[in-house]
Amino acid sequence: MIDATRIRQVRAWEALDSRGVPAVACEVTLAGGATGVAVVPSGASTGTHEALELRDRKALRYGGRGVRAAVENSETMLAEAVAGLDAADWRAVDNTLVAADGTPDLRTLGANAVLAVSLASVVAAASELRIPLYELMADGRVPLLPMPMVNILSGGAHAGGAIDVQDLLAVPIGAASFAEAIEWVSAVRSAAVRVAVEEGLNASLVADEGGLGLLLDSNRAGLDLLMRAIDLASLQPGTDVAIAVDVAATELAVDDGYRLLLEDRTLSAIEMVEMLADWCNEYPIVSIEDGLGEDDWAGWSELTDRVGGRVQVLGDDLLVTDTKRITMAAERRAANAVLLKPNQAGCLLWTRRAYDAAVKAGFQTVLSARSGDTEDVWLADLAVGWRTGQIKVGSTMRSERTAKWNRLLHIERTAGVELELARPFAVTA
Ligand code: 2PG
Ligand code: MG
Numbered sequence: 001m002i003d004a005t006r007i008r009q010v011r012a013w014e015a016l017d018s019r020g021v022p023a024v025a026c027e028v029t030l031a032g033g034a035t036g037v038a039v040v041p042s043g044a045s046t047g048t049h050e051a052l053e054l055r056d057r058k059a060l061r062y063g064g065r066g067v068r069a070a071v072e073n074s075e076t077m078l079a080e081a082v083a084g085l086d087a088a089d090w091r092a093v094d095n096t097l098v099a100a101d102g103t104p105d106l107r108t109l110g111a112n113a114v115l116a117v118s119l120a121s122v123v124a125a126a127s128e129l130r131i132p133l134y135e136l137m138a139d140g141r142v143p144l145l146p147m148p149m150v151n152i153l154s155g156g157a158h159a160g161g162a163i164d165v166q167d168l169l170a171v172p173i174g175a176a177s178f179a180e181a182i183e184w185v186s187a188v189r190s191a192a193v194r195v196a197v198e199e200g201l202n203a204s205l206v207a208d209e210g211g212l213g214l215l216l217d218s219n220r221a222g223l224d225l226l227m228r229a230i231d232l233a234s235l236q237p238g239t240d241v242a243i244a245v246d247v248a249a250t251e252l253a254v255d256d257g258y259r260l261l262l263e264d265r266t267l268s269a270i271e272m273v274e275m276l277a278d279w280c281n282e283y284p285i286v287s288i289e290d291g292l293g294e295d296d297w298a299g300w301s302e303l304t305d306r307v308g309g310r311v312q313v314l315g316d317d318l319l320v321t322d323t324k325r326i327t328m329a330a331e332r333r334a335a336n337a338v339l340l341k342p343n344q345a346g347c348l349l350w351t352r353r354a355y356d357a358a359v360k361a362g363f364q365t366v367l368s369a370r371s372g373d374t375e376d377v378w379l380a381d382l383a384v385g386w387r388t389g390q391i392k393v394g395s396t397m398r399s400e401r402t403a404k405w406n407r408l409l410h411i412e413r414t415a416g417v418e419l420e421l422a423r424p425f426a427v428t429a
Contacts, residue, residue: 054110
């Protein structure tokens with residue numbers, strides 16, 4: 001069996017992500033004949049501590065965002081390193097890949113080059129073994145369906161700055177199944193359009209992740225609109241559907257604090273914490289992501305101290321799927337949950353290590369897509385196999401988003417064992 005899953009060939013090419021930006025695509029072929037293809041996602045609101053995405057900056061093509069060098073690295077150095085390895089042993093494959101690069105942020109060969117081979121190898125292995133990818137990733141544990149966090153209103157870098165806050169999301173905490181969860185958030189998304197139209201807003205601006213890019217007067221107006229949409233969908237705010245916020249505050253950071261352009265004011269870290277704590281008191285919020293900037297450790301500790309007992313304080317740019325930063329956050333009580341993005345880490349193994357560090361710290365985990373994503377579905381399988389408990393992939397429209405929801409619906413229907421839907425908010429709801 002192991003012979004059949006040995007890596008025979010790695011081919012790579014330049015594909016496009018959902019924003020039309022070049023992405024590294026890779027096909028791994030195994031000795032038994034099975035193939036696996038993966039296309040690497042890419043962010044807009046990226047943290048400076050993320051693994052390094054290699055782009056052909058000096059070339060004119062694609063505005064300097066081409067990935068020909070990364071593609072070449074996948075096909076040459078990385079391909080040679082993993083040739084003959086057992087693709088089903090993804091930890092060994094990834095150890096070899098990161099050793100071939102030799103840097104902690106994968107800057108030699110590019111995190112996009114490394115992740116492409118890492119992902120395509122496990123997809124190929126699952127195919128050769130004729131098992132679903134989530135089963136390969138589960139290592140014998142019972143898989144678990146994640147609670148979805150679904151983008152309804154978008155702002156910041158994903159919607160031309162419609163509102164300052166990057167995402168206002170719906171979390172169907174009361175749903176009995178994954179199918180019901182999707183049905184509910186879909187109803188909220190449609191109701192949000194109706195509310196927006198009633199308020200005379202242009203609801204046809206669809207943002208990078210399929211959310212509505214509404215030109216509102218304030219960030220709070222977004223929360224109010226979301227509350228009305230939940231209500232109009234005949235769902236109970238706080239019981240059926242709760243709210244999550246991704247402030248993406250790194251994008252708002254200026255010298256003297258955080259700039260809310262829409263509201264024409266600049267908040268200090270403490271004022272930002274105050275504002276977010278007020279929102280948590282007034283709205284059924286279960287999760288605040290990136291409420292402060294990527295290096296504002298003191299601000300994060302303050303926010304965790306204020307709301308961490310009842311709300312998920314979720315680190316994205318702060319923690320960048322990095323084991324050391326997660327451990328530091330646990331020591332400083334600077335967060336209580338981690339957003340996991342495989343391309344922030346650069347390979348599956350390092351993403352898994354970040355997950356393990358989060359579990360050890362008692363943190364909740366949310367697996368996340370990027371704003372520039374692809375039609376791939378491996379993220380859905382990872383969430384189920386690793387039991388991350390939550391997943392965030394954007395809205396209920398745009399195919400790169402629905403591909404993941406549809407894969408989770410498929411898994412729910414066909415898993416063979418009855419899958420449970422994770423309820424990470426049972427205590428706080
Ligand atoms: C985020 C992600 C996904 P980006 O901030 O959480 O929503 O956005 O991929 O642009 O970093
Ligand atoms: Mg984020």
